[in-house]
Amino acid sequence: MGRLVNYFPTITAFIAFILSLLCLFAGTQLTVLPGADILTVFPSNKSQDTGIHDFYSIYVMSYCEGDLMSGNRRFMNCSKASLPFAFDPSSVLLEETGNTTSLSNLGWPDTITDDFHSFGMTSRSMGPLYCIGAGVAGLAIVGRLWWTIRRGPRQSVIELVLLLLGFAMLGIASIIATVIAFQFVGLVKDHGRDTGVNAEYGPQFLGMTWAATGLLLGGSITSLVMVLVDRSRSDLTAPADDPGDETKSDQVSVKSSAGPSDAETEKDGNH
Known part of the structure; x- marks a missing residue:
């Protein structure tokens, strides 16, 4: 049980590292978690035979498009991954129609286009945040392996700082994703109610990103407790000053301050 506690922060960092990479690379290819989108936009059903697909799923570094088959999503294509990334519906939809008509x-x-532009800077910030979060989680894992080989302490302050930094980065990214998933989807629904444009958020993505954040939080708390416990133990086991040394020094000082011994006095008297 003690060994498990010692390596618990490393285990949480490893799982959070994997989840962060999944959040980052989801939707970059048709085979990489196409269902783990932040949100999906459904254009109006009135525009048939225009080249526009039935849905557009938006991810951290790309978007995927496809059609609905019996109510199920059939992904057709994914855009090239880019960092930072923000979905621009006006350029995508016009390109799909061959620029032969207007969006209206x-x-x-x-x-809705203005909503996407307003959230553009916020959306672009998620990619770098996930990169930093995954990077520092990986460094925490490498650091733990190094300290294990060197037979170092159970936890170090450097590991604690890395875990806290990873938690902060993933926490901010998760908050941004949650705001986009809920508030932005609400805006799209409100502004597209009259034209049939709809949107929905992706629960799988939100589950992964908050799971990674929670794991790093748990690892950070455990690491902090272990660092504080090890510090307190080292303070208690530190060698105290030997009281015998003080007694010896006091005796030496007394002898040096006292007068000459009886033998020396007798010797002087003989002379």
Whole structure:
């Protein structure tokens, strides 16, 4: 049980590292978690035979498009991954139609395009945050392996700092993803109600990102407790000053301050 506690922060960092990479690379290819999207936008059903797909799933570094088959999503293609990334519906939809018509004729409100532009900077910040979070979690794992080989302490302050930094980065990224998933989806639904444009958030992505954040939080708390316990133990076991040394020094000082011994006095008297 003690060994498990010692390596618990490393285990949490490893799992959080994997989950962070999954959040980062989801949707970059058709075979990489296409269902773990932040949100999916469904354009108006009024624009048929225009080249526009039935849905567009948005991820951290890309988007995927596809059609609905009996209510199920059939992914057709994913964009090239880029960092930072923000989905621009106006350019994507116009490119799909060959720039032969305007978005208003397709039943796409300009207010939704403005919503995407407003959240563009926020969306672009998620990719770097996930990269930093995954990177510091990986460094914490490497550091633990190094200290294990060197037979170092159970936990070091450097590991604690890395775990806390990873928790902060993933926490901020998770908050941004949650805001986009809920508030932004709400805006799309409100502004697209009259034209049939709809959106929904991805629960799988939110589950992965908050799981990674919670794991790093648990690892950070455990690491902090272990560092404090090891510090207190080292203070208690530190060698105290030997009281015998003080007694000896006091005796030496007394002898040096006293007068000459009886033997020396007798010797002087003979002379």
